Amino acid sequence: MEQWRFEDPPNVAVLSDRGIFKSGDWIAYVVHEADDDDSYSDEGGSWQFHSSDTRDWNEREIMLVSLQNVLRRDESILELVDLPKGWHAWRSSNRRRGSAPNHFLYPPTTMNDPVTS
DSSP states (O other): OOOOOOOOOOOEEEEEEEHHHHHHOOOEEEEOOOOOTTTSHHHHHHHHEEEEEEEEOOOOEEEEEEEHHHHHHHGGGGTTTOOOTTTTEEEOOOTTTTTTOOOOBOOOOOTTTTOOO
């Protein structure tokens, strides 16, 4: 793997939909939380990775994994290295062998005006 490009260290804990690791589902939605989203930590900026499964999911379907493990599962998240805190990104389908990659999209606003959801 090339040099680490995320601001967070490779071993930082992130939230992941269990289906990404247990069922091989693909990453459809990513959240980079704003600093004030985490009332238990002054650092904030944690990551969430959600699968394409549109069912409502609960805490039993969430896993704590390292950011490096997510990157090993899907290197396309490198597109999100500069995703500002408080922003989210999504894609409507997974890249398929032999076809063009489906890139993540995120709101086209200025860096001073993050989108929160």
